[in-house]
Amino acid sequence: MTPASLRGWRLVHRWTSLICSANLLILCVTGLILVFHHEIQHLMGEELDSSYTEGQARLPLQSLVDIAQKADPTLVPKLLSFDPEDKAVNYIYLGKPEERGFDLGRWVVLNGFTGANQMLKQPEETLVGFLLKLHVDLFTGFAGQMFVGVMGLLFVVSTVSGLVVYGPFMKKLAFGILRFGRGTRIGNIDLHNLFGVATLVWAFVVGLTGAILSFSPLITGYWQKTELAAMTARHPEPMTGPAVSIDRVAAAGLAAFPGKDLAFIAYPGNEYAGSRHFSVLVRGHTELTQRLLSVALVDAETGVVAEAAGTPWYMTVLMLSGPFHFGDYGGLPLQIIWALFTIVTGVVTVTGFVVWLKRPRTRAASDRNASGAKLGSKA
């Protein structure tokens, strides 16, 4: 590498890191706690009721929808969402009859076995909700979420550029050397280099998947406006009569993809469905295949599947970003490992910042310093 390109990479590493460092610290602190959100929710009594007795039958979806609608009879069901980890937890979105989006209505959470209605608390009212909101959008909604996504991308560039400048720096140094006796700057550089390079792959993956998740509204929006819209446009027939039951729709969707589980059902008339077709989204049930979605359009009047398809690669990338960001796919030991990596990343962030604070004032000054010449003035 030429000295000029190395200088360029150093600048890239310095500035991408500096810009994202404040946000990154917030992400590390909140993320460290959020890794254990299930355990915290359990301790705080904030978890959803998912109790049912072994062998108990699920309630028909139609009765769940009916229970949900009692929460507000002026609203109609728009979307059902099923928790992949917790069979008993069902989310039902109710909206104004004419609403196509998901902004004006409300979510109702029901126990799918008992029908028990559970109020979803506002994020500010629960510890996990508060931390999650701080982590995802800094309490500033969509704009904040995009901001955090951009910070995530800067962090990814920072890890890559950090790797590039690591090599030349370590040329004459043993791996893992920590020269704590040699002043604040050297000690912090060494700790930054060791912790940074040892956890680089983890940091890169968690940073990148975090950025992808931040941009999820854009990614799902793109899928909805392109492939899904094209699919529903091929079935433009309007509703002329009553709809079949939601249970028949679900069964038809599941029959189109043997061995899959329900993920979402969108009612006709909202932006994720046709004018008279339900969208039934299904997923597999292994750690891997539960992240692969497929969609069937089911005719609301006949209960017949009109068209079935997979989802494009970028939706799979988005869905797979979840586990690789949350670290929730390998039990409690992986959660603990995730937390430790998060702490190490926090140390890398802080030591990197200290190295910058303690920098020699200018290159010329440090050169003069090194050659023993007297310093005239500060930079």
Add this chain to the structure above:
Amino acid sequence: MSGAGMGGVWRIPAALAGLSIVGLAAAILGDGFWDWLCWATLSVPLAVCAVKLWRQWPGRSASL
């Protein structure tokens, strides 16, 4: 553990990166064995950080 030359610089980081990739991928592929593989491999980079820090902590006899 020689730091001389680029090969020496990258040997351990590359090994840790390889273990990290195996570990991250393992648990998504299955449970049981795959979980254990994930925990074992992902622990190595953390253990390396901890051991290096422990051995060179100020005040301890300096030995790599």
